[in-house]
Amino acid sequence: MELRHLRYFIAVAEEKSFNKAAERLYISQPPLSRQIKQLEEELGVVLIDREQRPLKLTEAGTFFYDHALQIIKKSDNLRAMTMRKAHFDGAISIGFVASMLYGTLPRAIARFRKVYPNINIKLHELNSWQQTQALTSGKIDVGFGRLLFDDASVRRIVLREESLVVALPLEHPIMQEQRSSIDLADLVNENLQLYPKLPRPGFIDYVLGLFEARNLEPTAFTEVSELHVALGLVAAGEGITIVPKSLEHLRDKEVGYLPFADGQLTSPVIMNVRHFDKSALLSTLLDVLYEIYEEEGVTHTREAI
Incomplete structure (x- = not known):
């Protein structure tokens, strides 16, 4: 055959x-x-x-x-x-979800450029599922996302678990109580602004999964196109949203951020690569990320390419 x-x-x-x-x-x-x-x-x-x-x-x-x-x-x-792979030595294509631009990734890419000044770096905004497809089709060489998918062609390296925080209008009653933290159960009756509406599955599904895992069901939520729309609506007093902690400086004159009480609600930061790809470029990029984590005292796990 x-x-x-x-x-x-x-x-x-x-x-x-x-x-x-x-x-x-x-x-x-x-x-x-x-x-x-x-x-x-x-x-x-x-x-x-x-x-x-x-x-x-x-x-x-x-x-x-x-x-x-x-x-x-x-x-x-x-x-x-x-x-x-045959054209990998002269260029590297990197996929990323938008929230990664507020964390370590930009600094890692900048430091990577210093190690490989002659490498052409191409960046593509792709959600976690799109990164899987882009890796297997050869469009990108590495991706940074927040969702885990099973695919025999792709290896997922969980770099760290990033805490999630709740974004609320500064005038929200919860903010007026001057709490130091919040419970997921407190959000059930709030108007949640969840993102992205498309493509799916996405971070919205991950957040809804957090509720489901705790036998909670939001009474009202709105699907919006992207993170910045969600935060804009929060600033306008139209509800609340959940974001990774690295975003808590955004719109901080209009939006307040509260951590979750148990500190256990997190979002994984995942590096996606093709299985069996042992490229020196990818190994260097991973090492650069770990270096930055260690310099900043960020809790993480270490793996090798």
């Missing part, structure tokens, strides 16, 4: 016609039919019910189709990642 057999079968399965599949593959219909027949003989099963019009997959064919898609995707990803 070869990859071309899988591609041929996928085309027939999706087009539901040997003729249309042959046109899509730019081959004639008879050799395509023979290739699919050979595939069925090799497997010892019938994959396509040829008596149906349009063609219909058998139960075994449906199973084979789903797995064939995964194999072809992995093959295409491997090709893209390998091609990207």
Whole structure:
């Protein structure tokens, strides 16, 4: 069985016609039919019910189709990642979620530039899920996000856990009480401004998951496009939001920030790289991040590329 057999079968399965599949593959219909027949003989099963019009997959064919898609995707990803690796020495593409720009990442990139002054650095704002796709397609070489996703092609390095804080209008009754901290349960009846609305899944889903894990359900929340919109609405007295601690200096003349009482509500800071990528560039970037954490006394865990 070869990859071309899988591609041929996928085309027939999706087009539901040997003729249309042959046109899509730019081959004639008879050799395509023979290739699919050979595939069925090799497997010892019938994959396509040829008596149906349009063609219909058998139960075994449906199973084979789903797995064939995964194999072809992995093959295409491997090709893209390998091609990207071949051009890695002269440039590095970095994906990031917006909140990372208020933490250590800008300082790390600036210090990295001093180590590699001739490297072309390209930055892409991508959410955590988009970073996974961009890594496997070869668009980026490393990503910095806040959500964990399972993907065999991507390794997640949790750099640290960053505390979350609540952003409230300065005139909010809770702020007037001059509290030193707040509980997640205190927010259930507040108008939450959660972000980003799209793309999903995103930080909004992570925050909602914090409530769900504690058997809490917000009575009202609004989905807004991005972090700055959420903070703008908080400043206007339209509700509250939850942000990483590194953002607590934003709009501080209009917005107050309170930590959570238990200190346990955090957001992971994650470095996403392709599995088995042992590049010296990535290793240096990771070392630079750890250096800054140590200089600033930031609690973190240390891993190697």
